[in-house]
Amino acid sequence: MLKSYLKQSKLVLFFRIFHEKLYEIKLYAKFIANGKRYKDPIKLRTDLMIRTHAIEKGMSMGSMKVGFGRPKVLSLINDLQHFVEINGDVEFVEESVSIINQYLIFNEKNGADMQEVRDHLDRLCERNCIIPQPSFGGILNLDFSETKRLSLLDFGTFSQSRYSIRDFSDIPIDLEIIKSALKLCERTPSACNRQSWRIYVFCSNSKRLKLFNLQEGCKGFSSKMQYGILVCGDLSSYNINELHQVYVDGGLYAMNLMYALHYLGVANIPLTMGHKQKYINNIKRQLNIPENEIPIVLIGVGSYKEKYKVAVSHRTDYMKYTQFI
Numbered sequence: 001m002l003k004s005y006l007k008q009s010k011l012v013l014f015f016r017i018f019h020e021k022l023y024e025i026k027l028y029a030k031f032i033a034n035g036k037r038y039k040d041p042i043k044l045r046t047d048l049m050i051r052t053h054a055i056e057k058g059m060s061m062g063s064m065k066v067g068f069g070r071p072k073v074l075s076l077i078n079d080l081q082h083f084v085e086i087n088g089d090v091e092f093v094e095e096s097v098s099i100i101n102q103y104l105i106f107n108e109k110n111g112a113d114m115q116e117v118r119d120h121l122d123r124l125c126e127r128n129c130i131i132p133q134p135s136f137g138g139i140l141n142l143d144f145s146e147t148k149r150l151s152l153l154d155f156g157t158f159s160q161s162r163y164s165i166r167d168f169s170d171i172p173i174d175l176e177i178i179k180s181a182l183k184l185c186e187r188t189p190s191a192c193n194r195q196s197w198r199i200y201v202f203c204s205n206s207k208r209l210k211l212f213n214l215q216e217g218c219k220g221f222s223s224k225m226q227y228g229i230l231v232c233g234d235l236s237s238y239n240i241n242e243l244h245q246v247y248v249d250g251g252l253y254a255m256n257l258m259y260a261l262h263y264l265g266v267a268n269i270p271l272t273m274g275h276k277q278k279y280i281n282n283i284k285r286q287l288n289i290p291e292n293e294i295p296i297v298l299i300g301v302g303s304y305k306e307k308y309k310v311a312v313s314h315r316t317d318y319m320k321y322t323q324f325i
């Protein structure tokens with residue numbers, strides 16, 4: 001009797017969840033990349049990675065102000081020097097330097113005066129005996145007809161030809177194509193086949209732009225995207241022992257959706273819904289997302305230009321993070 005009461009009690013459940021989350025608080029407080037960042041090379045690396053990648057992203061956008069981001073790149077160069085001084089991974093610095101070098105070449109080609117940034121980068125290279133690798137990072141210029149051909153070949157070729165797109169054309173995308181992609185995604189695997197995803201396709205101009213503005217990570221290309229597909233997960237599908245499963249199932253769905261869109265020749269990009277809880281609640285309120293649903297990731301959708309550019313987003317060799325045990 002008591003056991004069954006305790007099992008059903010909301011108050012007991014509250015404290016059980018609280019207990020679970022206490023472990024997480026300890027773990028987060030110890031390991032996430034905030035806090036004492038400038039003393040810890042592993043934490044600082046995370047911050048530098050985000051800031052370095054932002055430069056590549058900027059270059060891959062359809063329209064970007066020539067010479068964009070100078071103050072940010074100057075402060076990034078300063079922090080890379082600090083990173084070396086606290087014994088940060090020099091290979092990472094070489095990669096970042098190569099990306100900054102590509103950024104300089106890109107802007108100089110477009111007529112911007114980048115001398116101040118170049119002087120700072122040269123100083124960083126001289127002090128640390130670094131030579132930028134000419135073919136590392138930056139952007140790739142691609143042809144849609146070739147991408148379309150590759151996306152219909154074997155899985156290896158198909159998957160290696162997918163990129164996040166920030167350079168779109170205005171060719172309209174029929175809603176039927178989006179529906180075909182969603183149909184393919186019905187087969188996404190999920191824990192105990194619970195299929196907890198809840199999908200919102202933002203089609204109307206005003207609602208879509210509202211969503212993109214709230215998301216904040218697509219400034220500079222949001223107006224060119226024709227759909228925003230918000231992948232949410234229903235918390236009611238999970239028990240106390242699987243509090244993060246909603247993100248796993250939703251994440252698998254999102255990857256499947258990106259591949260389905262790629263297969264159908266539709267340009268797309270995953271956009272983070274990683275915000276502080278208060279902000280997420282605000283987004284949910286403004287977009288009428290029910291309280292029991294968690295926004296997981298937003299997929300921005302647009303059409304390809306015949307010739308388009310993408311960020312290289314260099315990948316680490318799998319042998320560097322894989323152990324065979």
Ligand SMILES: Cc1cc2nc3c(=O)[nH]c(=O)nc-3n(C[C@H](O)[C@H](O)[C@H](O)COP(=O)(O)O)c2cc1C
Nearest residue numbers: 057162163164217218269270271272273297311313
């Ligand atoms: C969960 C997630 C959130 C992302 N959020 C953003 C974003 O807000 N803005 C953006 O421009 N790119 C975003 N990206 C795209 C990544 O920058 C991109 O996937 C990564 O650099 C790898 O490049 P690729 O997708 O071209 O292979 C996101 C990717 C993921 C997986």
